[in-house]
Amino acid sequence: MSAAEGPLQRFIVDRKSLRNEDDVEVVHSLDPVDLLVVRATESQLNDSGATFAPDIRLGPEPYGPVRQSDAETAAEDDDLVEYQWDKQDQRISEAHKITRGDGSRVAIIDSGIAADHPALEGQVNLELSRSFADDDYGVGKPYSGTHGTHVAGIVAASNETGKVIGSAPESELVDLRVFGASPASTEQHDQDLPPAYWSEAYYGSVMAALVYATEIGCDAANLSLGWTWRMRMDGWGKFWGKVHQRVGNYARRNGTIHTHASGNWGESLQFNQDETDSSQTAGGITTSATGPVGFDPDSGDVDEPAYSPSTYTTHGVGAIDLAAPGGNGGENQYDNVLNATAIPVFDEETGEYLDTEYGYGWLAGTSMAAPQVAGAIALVNSVHPEYNGNQIRNTLKRTADRPDEYENKYYGSGYLDTYAALTD
DSSP states (O other): OOGGGOOOEEEEEEGGGOSOGGGSEEEEEEGGGTEEEEEEOHHHHHHTTOOEEEOOEEOSSTTOOSEEEEOTTGGGSSOOGGGOHHHHHTTHHHHTTTOOOTTOEEEEEESOOOTTSGGGTTOBOTTTOEEOSSSSOOSSSOTTOSHHHHHHHHHHOOTTTSSSOOSOTTSEEEEEEOBOOOOOOHHHHHSSOOGGGTOOEEHHHHHHHHHHHHHTTOSEEEEOOOOHHHHHHHSOHHHHHHHHHHHHHHHHHTTOEEEEEOOSSOOBOTTOGGGOOSHHHHSSEEEEEEOOBSOOTTTOOOSBOTTSBOTTOOBOTTTOSEEEEOOOOSSOGGGSEEEEEEEEEEOTTTOOEEEEEEEEEEEESHHHHHHHHHHHHHHHHHHOTTOOHHHHHHHHHHTOBOOTTSOGGGTTTOBOOHHHHHTO
16 A cells, blocks of 8 residues: 555445445445445545545543442442432332333443343343444453443343342343453552543444344434534534434334433533534434432432432533433432442453453443433333334423423423333
């Protein structure tokens, strides 16, 4: 290859615009939406007349979860449900008298699920699970950090086998790992570094995973990750937006609702459509985060309610579809979201995966809010399997609360009310 041709890079390409696929290395083929993720030089694609954009890297959310802490003291208890204000607020115990999500399938497009975590035992369909990450590791382990396991637990953890509960503990999970393995030491993971700093994923891999989730009939696909800040930085927003729209609309037409974290940088998306990852452009449900202030697990009392907007949540009229419990993000760990955690242990010299440290911990972020919506979708789908994706989406929006004391920019159609949606 001559110097003029430049280095091989990853690109997302409109398949119909590419004259000859044999000239490029195909990484992912998104056949239903006529998109390709390829390795090529920019000059090759320009010479072929292709429409394309660089395939960017992204984190589990911009800047990762706001705060995280372990439940070491609490984990000595046999049951930690009393610490889960989010499930109490959503009346999940009442919902489980109606359904626990059986018959529903939810894809977790994330850093990998620890399938043998006690709280998730037997709930991950490993035959359908796939790795879209740029490494040689597989699925069913938290190769890229605890983020995906915590997200999966919010959807489907079972306190019959573990110590915490998810919204839909009898739903089936599919592990679609998109973040690369993170052979950081246990000491590094113990530092106050959010999982976004441990590993990254390619945008094209996320889109490929969403297409696959749709092909295997997932009722929901959770994306607790974000890229809008990269659109702002790199200026390719319109092409990426069209890609997301094409993939999102394919999912919507085929009954898969993708639930999407709005981001944690506390800014408004209202006036910048190139940065908006909303259902208006992509057919999913974009979720902002809320959390209580001063939650007391012994009494259940709070100083401010669970639907209070989190200070870090990205927001904006027309950019947010629903708000949901994601954690306050402040100093009181009890104001954040408690669920399953799984820390990968790698050999510091060879980078070989050795083991997983299982536990329970608090995280905060819109990453934690989006799977609350995915869990609600699983429950509604379980009771109403005849509903299509639009009907489920409309049910969640119609039954959402609309707090009077806060601005609409944080809520979209309102604050998620899982039990109300289930009994609508």
